[in-house]
Amino acid sequence: MENLLRAFALACLAMMPQGLAAAEEGPRPVSWKQLAVAPSAAGLDVRLDGYLLPVDRENDLVYEFLLVPWAGACIHTAAPPPNQLVRVSLAEPFRLEEIYEAVTVSGRLIAAEERQQVLMIDGVKQLDSAYAIARATVVHTAGAPPPAGIGNPWRRLAK
Incomplete structure (x- = not known):
C-alpha cells in the first residue's frame, strides 16, 4: 500500500x-537581498551562504552561531539589521577552521526575532536576529577570506 x-x-x-x-x-537557494526585502522564504528549506560568527563554541567546535552576510560584520562596526542576521543551531557540532569562515547553511528557515549576547574582541554586543535555522547542516565554502594582516582583530586567535 x-x-x-x-x-x-x-x-x-x-x-x-x-x-x-x-x-x-x-533546499532552495536564498540570497541576503531576498531576506532583507521580504520574509517569503520563511518556513521553507533553504540554502544560504554567509560567514560564521560563533555564539556557543568550545575550542574549535561550534554549537551555535550567527550567520552574517560579510566577513568581519559586527567588529568595530554597527551590526547588520536583524533581517540580515540568522541564528543557526546545529544538528552536529561544526569544526571551525577560522573566525568568519565562509559557510553554506541548509535547513528550515523560520522568522524568529531573538537577541543574542556575543563576546567580541571589542566587548560584549547585543545582536538582534530576525531569522533562525534549527538543526542546520553546515559546509565550508569558498568565499572571500576573513580580514588579513594588522587589521584582522582575530589574527592572534586564528592558528
Whole structure:
C-alpha cells in the first residue's frame, strides 16, 4: 500500500514540472537581498551562504552561531539589521577552521526575532536576529577570506 501511495504522489508531481523539480532539488537557494526585502522564504528549506560568527563554541567546535552576510560584520562596526542576521543551531557540532569562515547553511528557515549576547574582541554586543535555522547542516565554502594582516582583530586567535 505504501508503494502505491508513493507512486501516486510521484505521478502527481510529474504532472507539475515545477513540483518535481522542487522535490528533487532539495533546499532552495536564498540570497541576503531576498531576506532583507521580504520574509517569503520563511518556513521553507533553504540554502544560504554567509560567514560564521560563533555564539556557543568550545575550542574549535561550534554549537551555535550567527550567520552574517560579510566577513568581519559586527567588529568595530554597527551590526547588520536583524533581517540580515540568522541564528543557526546545529544538528552536529561544526569544526571551525577560522573566525568568519565562509559557510553554506541548509535547513528550515523560520522568522524568529531573538537577541543574542556575543563576546567580541571589542566587548560584549547585543545582536538582534530576525531569522533562525534549527538543526542546520553546515559546509565550508569558498568565499572571500576573513580580514588579513594588522587589521584582522582575530589574527592572534586564528592558528
